[in-house]
Amino acid sequence: METKDRLILADMTVLDVVNRFRGTEAVFRNYDQQAGFCICCNALFETLTELCGRHGIDLHRLLEELEKAARE
DSSP: OOOOOOSTTTTTTTHHHHHOOOGHHHHHHHHHHHSSSSSHHHTTTHHHHHHHHTTTTHHHHHHHHHHHOOOO
């Protein structure tokens, strides 16, 4: 999928994503254990790139999962 067709981009914040696409909250919850904290509680103002870089989360995989949830 080309960037122009994506609903969710790596430079969006967690808050941007959850606010626009409520179904994505469940995706973030699936990564809470890996991050070591509640992402939706403690990382709302981080971009997806920042979040993944700091906590060893695969950015490509997260973007794909969020995109899927946003489109459902």
